[in-house]
Amino acid sequence: MNSFTEENYLKAIFKLLEKGEKAVSTTALSARMTTKAATVTDMIKRLAEKKLINYEKYQGVTLTEKGKAIAISIIRKHRLWEVFLVEKLHFKWDEVHEMAEQLEHVKSEELVNRIDAFLNFPKFDPHGDPIPDAKGVFNRKKSVLLAEINTGQNCIMTGVVDHSVNFLQYLDKVGLSIGKEIKLIEVVGFDKSIQVQLNGKEKVFLSHEVAKNLLVNKQ
Amino acid sequence: MNSFTEENYLKAIFKLLEKGEKAVSTTALSARMTTKAATVTDMIKRLAEKKLINYEKYQGVTLTEKGKAIAISIIRKHRLWEVFLVEKLHFKWDEVHEMAEQLEHVKSEELVNRIDAFLNFPKFDPHGDPIPDAKGVFNRKKSVLLAEINTGQNCIMTGVVDHSVNFLQYLDKVGLSIGKEIKLIEVVGFDKSIQVQLNGKEKVFLSHEVAKNLLVNKQ
DNA sequence: ACAAATATTTAGATTAGTCTAAATATTTAG
DNA sequence: CTAAATATTTAGACTAATCTAAATATTTGT
Ligand SMILES: [Mn+2]
Ligand SMILES: [Mn+2]
Ligand SMILES: [Mn+2]
Ligand SMILES: [Mn+2]
Numbered sequence: 001m002n003s004f005t006e007e008n009y010l011k012a013i014f015k016l017l018e019k020g021e022k023a024v025s026t027t028a029l030s031a032r033m034t035t036k037a038a039t040v041t042d043m044i045k046r047l048a049e050k051k052l053i054n055y056e057k058y059q060g061v062t063l064t065e066k067g068k069a070i071a072i073s074i075i076r077k078h079r080l081w082e083v084f085l086v087e088k089l090h091f092k093w094d095e096v097h098e099m100a101e102q103l104e105h106v107k108s109e110e111l112v113n114r115i116d117a118f119l120n121f122p123k124f125d126p127h128g129d130p131i132p133d134a135k136g137v138f139n140r141k142k143s144v145l146l147a148e149i150n151t152g153q154n155c156i157m158t159g160v161v162d163h164s165v166n167f168l169q170y171l172d173k174v175g176l177s178i179g180k181e182i183k184l185i186e187v188v189g190f191d192k193s194i195q196v197q198l199n200g201k202e203k204v205f206l207s208h209e210v211a212k213n214l215l216v217n218k219q
Numbered sequence: 220m221n222s223f224t225e226e227n228y229l230k231a232i233f234k235l236l237e238k239g240e241k242a243v244s245t246t247a248l249s250a251r252m253t254t255k256a257a258t259v260t261d262m263i264k265r266l267a268e269k270k271l272i273n274y275e276k277y278q279g280v281t282l283t284e285k286g287k288a289i290a291i292s293i294i295r296k297h298r299l300w301e302v303f304l305v306e307k308l309h310f311k312w313d314e315v316h317e318m319a320e321q322l323e324h325v326k327s328e329e330l331v332n333r334i335d336a337f338l339n340f341p342k343f344d345p346h347g348d349p350i351p352d353a354k355g356v357f358n359r360k361k362s363v364l365l366a367e368i369n370t371g372q373n374c375i376m377t378g379v380v381d382h383s384v385n386f387l388q389y390l391d392k393v394g395l396s397i398g399k400e401i402k403l404i405e406v407v408g409f410d411k412s413i414q415v416q417l418n419g420k421e422k423v424f425l426s427h428e429v430a431k432n433l434l435v436n437k438q
Numbered sequence: 439a440c441a442a443a444t445a446t447t448t449a450g451a452t453t454a455g456t457c458t459a460a461a462t463a464t465t466t467a468g
Numbered sequence: 469c470t471a472a473a474t475a476t477t478t479a480g481a482c483t484a485a486t487c488t489a490a491a492t493a494t495t496t497g498t
Pocket of ligand 2: 079082125126127129
């Protein structure tokens with residue numbers, strides 16, 4: 001059995017690898033885990049010992065098949081619990097992450113599969129992130145950043161890049177949520193801020209910083 | 220914040236105190252926790268330091284108000300999660316304890332209160348054990364052992380003393396479950412085994428050992 | 439290409455939780 | 469009431485996860 005700490009390292013490595021790098025550096029991992037590089041070196045030795053990661057001194061790490069499967073199962077649990085908390089217990093999308101951080105470590109394959117069925121096999125979590133199925137297969141979606149859309153284009157909001165409570169609450173305030181129809185009305189040349197129209201109704205101004213953190217699908 | 224281990228010690232002390240003793244001995248606690256007495260001595264020093272228990276060398280321990288509140292909150296979470304697992308995810312009563320042992324340590328008062336509401340404020344868990352409310356108040360029930368009932372008496376099954384998977388599965392097999400009507404037909408003088416009638420229908424033989432582990436309310 | 443900057447590993451400590459073995463205190467029984 | 473049995477605590481050690489400081493390796497920039 002793996003400890004919570006080991007599971008969290010595997011998840012962190014998975015997410016860093018997802019970003020494109022071919023191996024995860026000690027420093028990148030220590031930043032993500034908010035620990036010191038020396039601590040990371042100790043831990044990656046342990047994970048390599050357990051054959052959950054591939055590690056060569058000074059060369060960074062990658063996940064073995066076994067390690068990857070564990071990372072995906074943690075992510076699956078995290079996202080399913082978030083759906084449960086929002087859909088069934090009526091928490092808001094900015095309130096669920098910390099609870100899911102704990103719930104993702106509950107050990108029972110059967111439990112997560114029953115939750116999955118109870119929720120009707122959702123494909124995305126409350127933040128628009130894909131939920132891998134029981135076999136670890138992700139529903140790969142081809143969303144783009146709202147910041148990269150052309151004027152006049154109609155889109156559907158599909159997710160967020162920044163998951164912070166602050167950002168999520170701001171989106172609530174301006175009326176942005178997953179599934180909303182967003183039409184790009186205008187891009188201001190000076191600072192790249194934009195004006196959008198939501199569901200063909202209210203018009204809203206968004207900074208470039210915000211637009212860079214919103215994922216959409218073109219209509 | 221308290222560790223899982225500390226929470227488990229507090230819960231164990233609570234349950235041992237419930238059994239009637241005025242203080243819990245190091246040995247009793249080490250048996251319950253399946254650790255060594257020396258380990259318990261270390262831990263009770265830590266818990267006393269944190270003012271969660273009252274401890275005097277060689278005199279055993281009791282819970283402070285703070286310690287008692289924590290123990291009750293863990294028990295509340297454990298039992299509510301068990302109800303959730305049985306009622307919503309359709310697990311059987313012999314399958315839920317291990318999952319609840321993990322879920323009881325998830326830290327969020329709000330979460331447990333939402334689960335409580337989601338389940339419609341149940342008063343008892345799937346094994347008939349009372350669930351304390353958000354203020355820590357237990358629904359005290361006055362159940363008696365089936366072994367102490369007189370011939371001819373009609374009762375309702377309200378709980379179990381032994382919570383083992385083996386016992387629970389045996390009860391399923393013979394058709395005994397919480398809420399069932401049990402009429403005591405006959406007590407065999409030789410070995411105190413009994414014959415009972417369930418819901419006015421099937422008759423079943425039960426050993427004295429089984430009867431000593433079933434809780435009922437007289438009708 | 440090599441010195442300076444940066445990244446990584448090693449060495450040595452610390453804390454929580456556990457153990458075994460030994461010391462000491464309490465309880466029990468003759 | 470004391471000796472033997474039992475319970476409890478103390479001492480010393482181990483592992484996982486963390487840290488700081490020092491050593492070493494890699495990368496970068498002139
Ligand atoms: Mn999350
Ligand atoms: Mn999420
Ligand atoms: Mn239980
Ligand atoms: Mn129970």
